[in-house]
Amino acid sequence: MNALVSAHSGLRYIVLLLLVVAIVNALLNLKSGKYEKKDKMINLFTMIFLHIQLLIGLVLYFTSDKVQFVSGLMADKSLRFFDVEHPVLMILAIILVTLGRKKAELREVPDVKHKLILRYYLLGLVLIFISIPWPFTHPHLGAGWF
Numbered sequence: 001m002n003a004l005v006s007a008h009s010g011l012r013y014i015v016l017l018l019l020v021v022a023i024v025n026a027l028l029n030l031k032s033g034k035y036e037k038k039d040k041m042i043n044l045f046t047m048i049f050l051h052i053q054l055l056i057g058l059v060l061y062f063t064s065d066k067v068q069f070v071s072g073l074m075a076d077k078s079l080r081f082f083d084v085e086h087p088v089l090m091i092l093a094i095i096l097v098t099l100g101r102k103k104a105e106l107r108e109v110p111d112v113k114h115k116l117i118l119r120y121y122l123l124g125l126v127l128i129f130i131s132i133p134w135p136f137t138h139p140h141l142g143a144g145w146f
Contacts, residue, residue, distance in 0.1 A: 004059060008053065019121055022043050023122055027118055029110075030111060035110035039114070046121070047097055050094050051098075057087070066082040067083050086131050093131070096127070100124070104116040
């Protein structure tokens with residue numbers, strides 16, 4: 001269990017980095033008129049790592065002691081965060097990234113592809129960033145940096 005928690009916590013930095021790289025790449029190539037294989041691969045690997053993170057998170061959701069389906073969980077900040085807020089916002093973020101990539105791949109115009117990636121991946125990044133149990137945003141959870 002500790003290995004999964006560590007993997008889930010550590011993988012977040014790779015996911016965040018990949019999201020930032022994909023967003024910056026889309027921003028820099030927005031007016032280039034090109035959507036090359038490297039653009040497609042950056043977006044694909046970002047989505048793949050997000051889905052790996054989701055799978056690890058789902059295993060943790062159903063096996064972790066932090067998730068407890070008890071009455072009154074909405075009144076307890078820690079239970080509410082791990083039972084409801086974190087999983088719902090993360091799943092929404094992953095759906096946004098997946099939809100954005102799919103929509104971009106279906107378009108013909110490179111600028112439109114980059115614009116879709118920029119919008120959807122940025123929204124996903126914002127949701128992910130506010131959903132992570134950072135020590136500075138959720139001190140009541142006792143969460144660490146790793």
